[in-house]
Amino acid sequence: MARPLTDEDRAHLERAVELGRNGWGRVHPNPMVGCVIVREGEVVGEAWHEVFGGPHAETLALAQAGPAARGATAYVSLEPCRHEGKTPACTRALLASGIARVVFGAADPGAESGGGGRELAANGVEAVGPVFDDARARRLNPAFHAQYPDRPWLALKLAVSLDGGLSAGPGRRTQLTGPEAVEMVHWIRAGFDGIIVGAETARVDDPLLTVRGVVEPRVPPVRIVLDPDATLPSDAALFDDVERVPVWVFTSEDAAEGELERLEAAGAEVHPVARSGAHALDLRSVMRVCREGGLSAILCEGGGRLGSSLMADALVDRLYLFVAPSVLGAEAVPGFRRWPLLQAGRGQWVSAQPTCALGPDALFVLDRQVGAAPASTSSTSG
Numbered sequence: 225m226a227r228p229l230t231d232e233d234r235a236h237l238e239r240a241v242e243l244g245r246n247g248w249g250r251v252h253p254n255p256m257v258g259c260v261i262v263r264e265g266e267v268v269g270e271a272w273h274e275v276f277g278g279p280h281a282e283t284l285a286l287a288q289a290g291p292a293a294r295g296a297t298a299y300v301s302l303e304p305c306r307h308e309g310k311t312p313a314c315t316r317a318l319l320a321s322g323i324a325r326v327v328f329g330a331a332d333p334g335a336e337s338g339g340g341g342r343e344l345a346a347n348g349v350e351a352v353g354p355v356f357d358d359a360r361a362r363r364l365n366p367a368f369h370a371q372y373p374d375r376p377w378l379a380l381k382l383a384v385s386l387d388g389g390l391s392a393g394p395g396r397r398t399q400l401t402g403p404e405a406v407e408m409v410h411w412i413r414a415g416f417d418g419i420i421v422g423a424e425t426a427r428v429d430d431p432l433l434t435v436r437g438v439v440e441p442r443v444p445p446v447r448i449v450l451d452p453d454a455t456l457p458s459d460a461a462l463f464d465d466v467e468r469v470p471v472w473v474f475t476s477e478d479a480a481e482g483e484l485e486r487l488e489a490a491g492a493e494v495h496p497v498a499r500s501g502a503h504a505l506d507l508r509s510v511m512r513v514c515r516e517g518g519l520s521a522i523l524c525e526g527g528g529r530l531g532s533s534l535m536a537d538a539l540v541d542r543l544y545l546f547v548a549p550s551v552l553g554a555e556a557v558p559g560f561r562r563w564p565l566l567q568a569g570r571g572q573w574v575s576a577q578p579t580c581a582l583g584p585d586a587l588f589v590l591d592r593q594v595g596a597a598p599a600s601t602s603s604t605s606g
């Protein structure tokens with residue numbers, strides 16, 4: 225019979241979660257996982273899953289603990305896996321070590337990898353978990369838990385003024401946030417397979433969309449532009465290092481053949497898809513191509529029209545909302561165009577982590593509540 229969790233147990237489990245976060249940008253599409261091994265109140269092993277294809281957190285922590293693992297408790301942020309994949313099953317390693325107790329945070333939803341807790345219990349280990357409910361598990365490793373068959377898990381990142389503006393006016397590039405927020409954006413980018421922007425953002429900001437922060441991603445995210453008429457200039461900054469970081473351009477199926485060839489010559493991988501309006505591509509088709517192309521998590525970095533279309537089509541799972549303490553006024557490009565109305569009496573967005581101050585700016589990280597659908601699912605365009 226499993227003992228109830230003590231405050232000390234919970235603190236070790238939270239430490240395992242914190243360690244797991246070190247895998248951001250390095251382990252996906254695997255989940256981030258941390259492990260702490262404690263014997264008689266003393267921490268004898270601490271580790272995290274460091275890189276996709278590399279040893280799991282439990283294996284690394286057990287190696288640190290050595291013989292001290294016998295009779296100890298292992299705290300793992302995710303249920304230990306029980307299948308032989310790129311690395312041996314963690315349940316086997318735990319059993320071989322003589323661990324007496326395993327406390328795990330989130331359940332592993334995998335058909336093959338899940339069920340490690342039951343397997344440990346069947347072999348005489350005191351297995352406690354899942355300690356976290358589904359909502360907490362999803363917050364920790366959202367793309368891993370979502371696994372949509374027809375689209376990537378998607379986050380929308382916007383920097384807005386206090387009055388909801390994105391830039392001072394059409395055609396005007398405006399740096400809204402300070403260096404701390406910019407650094408955070410580079411950290412966020414590292415955890416995604418792709419970064420997507422609308423054609424107007426590509427035209428006005430001429431961004432690089434590369435990761436230039438403290439975390440070097442294992443695979444740099446693909447840069448993606450939704451450009452119905454294939455207008456992206458061949459000398460766009462995106463093409464500067466296209467050999468290292470791919471650029472995908474989604475155009476409409478009726479875009480001029482010559483323009484598609486020009487973009488391909490510049491280094492782009494061109495994907496024609498159906499339109500859903502005069503100025504819009506069908507986002508479900510775009511998402512399907514991204515998923516089929518191996519992207520499991522993508523970050524949209526605006527602008528307002530693309531972000532709003534994604535919101536209206538209920539394709540946004542997480543919001544990274546940077547709010548700058550400035551006012552842009554009536555000429556500003558709006559960040560929130562026709563966002564679906566909040567349904568009365570029902571919260572659609574929940575805080576995924578505490579709101580934080582980044583220099584003068586604030587960052588809100590919000591997740592769509594599972595099962596919460598927008599009031600309207602009609603596409604916006606134009």
Ligand SMILES: NC(=O)c1ccc[n+]([C@@H]2O[C@H](COP(=O)([O-])OP(=O)(O)OC[C@H]3O[C@@H](n4cnc5c(N)ncnc54)[C@H](OP(=O)(O)O)[C@@H]3O)[C@@H](O)[C@H]2O)c1
Nearest residue numbers: 383390391422423424425503504505526527528529530533
């Ligand atoms: N503060 C921030 O976080 C931030 C982030 C990004 C951008 N910005 C600023 O925002 C401005 C650009 O934003 P914006 O709202 O004008 O444009 P946008 O969202 O960047 O681009 C809209 C364009 O994307 C193309 N598109 C293709 N499919 C679409 C779809 N399903 N839904 C919507 N658009 C689709 C269309 O291109 P066509 O027009 O070619 O048909 C459309 O007009 C710039 O001034 C930029 O500096 C600020």
